[in-house]
Amino acid sequence: GDSVTQMEGPVTLSEEAFLTINCTYTATGYPSLFWYVQYPGEGLQLLLKATKADDKGSNKGFEATYRKETTSFHLEKGSVQVSDSAVYFCALSVQMSGGGADGLTFGKGTHLIIQP
């Protein structure tokens, strides 16, 4: 079945450091890929997405590129802030042959802690 593997944390960085959170996937079809962020006590919010190979999603200084050849969708940010502290989830959805899709498949989440 479909699966998402991401580095598990916690990941602790200093403010203004460079961030990479690795995400790789296996999928039977042609997935769309997502990064969601969850702040403490809240639901998930979409951070960025990419729907086909070589697409780059970007938002709030975060970027991720859909790499079909390496089945990866790594999240990067050049200079993190304390306000970026949260849990980050990589996820995919695959369109079924009949046109439907059975929701998102999530990685286990990466807890990011940014220290001032």
Place this chain on the structure above:
Amino acid sequence: NAGVTQTPKFQVLKTGQSMTLQCAQDMNHEYMSWYRQDPGMGLRLIHYSVGAGITDQGEVPNGYNVSRSTTEDFPLRLLSAAPSQTSVYFCASSQTYQGYEQYFGPGTRLTVT
């Protein structure tokens, strides 16, 4: 727009009790789904619906029922609560499914004793 709303925010049940978690969206989205979030497990899909009157099972459907009588509402029923159902439950909706953003509710934290 209120987006996706969930009630209650917190709930404590005794083993064997039943209850319904409510979920509503006001964005006229076709697709709605329920997930549970457990420590170290990420989110796992319980049930989903691609439109009113249509539901299907996700990865972990046992012990839960759903129905979709209207576009707006997608309640999740726990038939006979068990401690293994202690979790945080999230409802989500999207315009459709493939490639579209899913909007998540704030969650319901359920404890079964």
